[in-house]
Amino acid sequence: MLRPMRTRFPPRLAAILGIYPIAIALLILLTWFAAPRSGTLALAQILTPHLALLALPFAVAAAFLRSRLLAVAVVVLALVAGARFGPDWVSMPVAASGGTSLTVVTWNLQAGSRSPESAVASVLAQDADVVALQELTTDVSAAIAADPRLQAAYPHRLLMPDRSVFGLGILSRYPLAEQRRSDDDPVVLQAGLTLPSGRHLIVFNSHPMPGDIDGPRDWLPVSFDARQRDRALEALHSMIDPLLDGPTPLLVVGDYNVSPIEPGYQELTAGLTDVHAEIGNGPGWSWRPSRLVGWGVGLLRIDYVLVSGQLRPAAIGEDCSQAGDHCIVRARLLLD
Numbered sequence: 001m002l003r004p005m006r007t008r009f010p011p012r013l014a015a016i017l018g019i020y021p022i023a024i025a026l027l028i029l030l031t032w033f034a035a036p037r038s039g040t041l042a043l044a045q046i047l048t049p050h051l052a053l054l055a056l057p058f059a060v061a062a063a064f065l066r067s068r069l070l071a072v073a074v075v076v077l078a079l080v081a082g083a084r085f086g087p088d089w090v091s092m093p094v095a096a097s098g099g100t101s102l103t104v105v106t107w108n109l110q111a112g113s114r115s116p117e118s119a120v121a122s123v124l125a126q127d128a129d130v131v132a133l134q135e136l137t138t139d140v141s142a143a144i145a146a147d148p149r150l151q152a153a154y155p156h157r158l159l160m161p162d163r164s165v166f167g168l169g170i171l172s173r174y175p176l177a178e179q180r181r182s183d184d185d186p187v188v189l190q191a192g193l194t195l196p197s198g199r200h201l202i203v204f205n206s207h208p209m210p211g212d213i214d215g216p217r218d219w220l221p222v223s224f225d226a227r228q229r230d231r232a233l234e235a236l237h238s239m240i241d242p243l244l245d246g247p248t249p250l251l252v253v254g255d256y257n258v259s260p261i262e263p264g265y266q267e268l269t270a271g272l273t274d275v276h277a278e279i280g281n282g283p284g285w286s287w288r289p290s291r292l293v294g295w296g297v298g299l300l301r302i303d304y305v306l307v308s309g310q311l312r313p314a315a316i317g318e319d320c321s322q323a324g325d326h327c328i329v330r331a332r333l334l335l336d
Contacts, residue, residue, distance in 0.1 A: 013065065014061075014062070014065050014067030014069050014070040015069060015070075017058060017061055017065075017067075017070050017073075018058075018067075018069055018070045018072075018073035019073075020055060020058060021055045021058055021070075021073040021074050021076065021077035022073050022076060022077070024048070024051045024052055024054075024055060024077055024081075025076050025077040025080040025081070027044060027048060027051070028048045028052065028080050028081060028084050029080060031044060031045035031048060031261075032084055032261075035262075035263040036263075037225075037226050037227050037230060037262075037263060037264070038223070038224065038225040038226065038227055039223055039224070039225075040222055040223050040224075042211075042223075042224040042225070042226060042262075043213070043221060043222065043223055043224035045261060045262060046224065046259050046261070046262065046300070048084070048261065049081075049085055049261070049283065050299070052077060052081040052085070055074065055077055058070065058073070058074050059071075059074045062074055084261065085261070085283075087277065088260045088261075088276070088277050088283070088284070088301075089281070089282060089283050089284075090281060091277070091278060091279045091280055091281055093279075094278070094279050094312075094313070094314075096279075096314040096315060096332075096334070097334075098334060098336070099310075099312065099334035099335050099336045100195060100197055100199065100334065100335040101314070101332060101333070101334055102129050102130065102195070102201075102311075102332070102333045102334075102335060103127075103128040103129045103130070103330070103331070103332050103333075104128060104129065104130045104131075104132070104251065104253060104305055104330070104331050104332075104333060105126045105128040105130070105131045105132065105328060105329065105330050105331075106131075106132045106133075106134075106205075106253040106254055106255070106303055106304070106305060106328075106329050107122075107123075107131070107132070107133055107134070107303075107322075107326065107328045107329070108133075108134040108135050108207070108255040108287075108303065108324070108325075108326035109133055109134065109135045109136060109137075109140060109324060109326075110135055110290075110323075110324035110325050110326060111135040111137045111164060111165050111167070112137070113290075113323050113324040113325070114322075114323050114324060116139045116140045116142070116143030116144075117143065118323070119140045119143065119144070120140075120143050120144060120147050120149075120150060122322055122328075123144065123150065123171065124147075124149055124150060124153060126328070126330070127153075128330065129172065129173050129174065130170065130171070130172050130173070130174075130193065130203065130251075131154065131169075131170070131171040131172075132168075132169070132170050132203070132205040132253040132254060133167075133168065133169040133170075133171070133205075134167070134168060134205070134207040134254055134255045134326075135165045135166075135167060135207070135255075136159065136160070136161050136162070136167030136168055136169040137161060137162065137163065137164075137167055138161045138162070138163055138167070140161070141159045141161035141167065141169060142161075144157070144159065144169070144171070145157075145159060150171070153171075153173070154171035154172055154173060155173070156171070156172040156173070156174060156175050156176040157169065157170065157171045157172065157176070158170045158176055158178050158189060158191055160181055160187075160189050162187075165207075165209075166183065166187045166207070167187075168181075168187055168188075168189040168205050168206070168207060168254075169189070169205075170189060170191055170203060170205050172193060174193055174194055174195055174196065175193070175194045176191045176192065176193055176203075177191060177192040177194075178190075178191055179191055179192055179202070180239070184235075185208060185209050185228075185232045185235075186206045186207060186208035186209070186232040186233070186235060186236050187206065187207050188204060188205070188206045188236060188239065189204075189205045189206070190202065190203065190204050190205075190239070191203045191205075192248075193251070195335070199335060200248050201248065201249050201250070201251050201311070201335075202243060202248050202249070202250050202251070203250075203251045203252075203253070204236075204239070204240065204250065204251070204252040204253070204254070205253055205254050206236055206252070206254040206256070207254050207255050207256075207257075208229055208232035208233055208236065208256055208257055208258075209228070209229060209232065209257065210229060210257040211224055211225055211226035211227075211228070211229045211257070212224070212225040212228070226258070226262060226264055229257055229258065229264060230258075230263070230264040230267060233256065233258065233264050233267045233268045234267055236268070237267055237268065237270060240252065240271070240272075241271070244271040244272075244308055247309075248309070249307065249308055249309030249310050249311040249335065250272065250306075250307065250308040250309065250311075251305075251306075251307055251311060251333070252272060252304070252305075252306040252307070252308075253304065253305050253306070254303070254304065255287075255302060255303050255326060256268055256302060256303070256304055257302050258302060259300050259301060259302060260274075260277065260301060268304070268306075269304075269306060271308065272306040272307065272308050273306065273307050273308065273311075273313065274304060274305075274306055275304075275305040275306065275307060275313040275316045275331050275333070276301065276304070276305070276316050278313045279313045279314070279315065279316060280316045280317075283298075283301060284298075284301045284316070284318060284329075285297065285298030285299050285300055285301050285318070285327075286298045286300070286301055286302060286303040286318050286320075286326060286327040286329055287299065287300045287301075287302050287303065287325055287326050287327070288300075288320070288325055288327075289325065290325045293323060293324065293325060296320050296321055297320050298318060298320050298326075298327045303326060303327070303329045304329075305329060305331040305333075307333060310335055310336040311333050311334070311335055312333065312334045312335075312336065313331065313333060313334075314331075314332040314333060314334050315331065315332040316329065316330070316331040316332075317329075317330055317331075318330075
């Protein structure tokens with residue numbers, strides 16, 4: 001019987017290939033513990049999940065080359081990436097019954113990416129109890145205010161439009177009472193929400209501006225500075241902090257321009273439950289560069305539904321089929 005021939009590859013090839021997964025594992029560890037807020041490492045920190053996923057073909061190469069060295073390098077990266085990203089990407093099932101159900105949508109419309117009529121149709125299609133909008137421009141706001149179908153579906157609304165990217169809005173099936181609005185960075189729209197049961201919530205809709213990206217070309221970023229954005233997140237949390245120990249649950253939604261692996265995320269979520277991190281599976285990516293809109297997927301998670309008190313996460317997902325650089329994030333919550 002003829003034995004199949006084995007193609008032999010030089011061990012040096014496997015060693016060279018093993019450099020990439022080990023280098024990415026070290027980069028993940030370095031940015032994890034250094035927690036940079038500016039510079040090239042701050043940019044690399046945001047990209048580490050994608051760099052780790054790019055190592056998947058190396059696992060195939062390890063099997064094909066029958067290289068123990070390359071296999072060990074891939075396993076090391078998998079363990080480091082799992083420890084770093086796993087808690088955000090993988091959640092255990094939770095009880096999703098009991099209490100009053102509330103469906104919430106948050107969506108950055110991307111100013112100028114769609115007609116007012118298209119925005120109205122997309123909001124109508126959500127069939128949610130509460131819809132929080134960011135980058136609400138004056139023309140879209142006027143179309144929302146004038147549409148009788150939206151008036152019937154969401155008789156309660158707070159609209160704070162702007163000609164650029166600072167506009168916010170909250171549409172609700174249930175009564176809203178404005179409590180605060182801020183035109184500074186971060187722009188904030190705070191409201192009290194009364195459910196049919198008589199229970200009350202406090203809703204924050206906010207949109208801090210992103211960090212600064214620098215590079216020799218628009219398409220070649222080499223550095224990232226999140227310090228101003230992080231100051232805006234701290235300012236937002238100074239509004240939230242006094243309410244965390246109060247009797248009224250908080251619902252904090254919006255586009256916060258921070259990924260879960262940046263240090264600013266801890267400042268945003270302190271004292272709150274991140275619904276995706278609690279019950280979501282997968283990366284939950286909700287933003288993509290405009291040139292990749294047609295792909296129908298997100299590439300970073302920067303849109304959040306956060307809760308406190310007796311609000312419990314029940315479900316969350318993203319719809320990335322719409323025009324614009326942000327996906328629609330939809331969550332179902334339970335109020336005990």
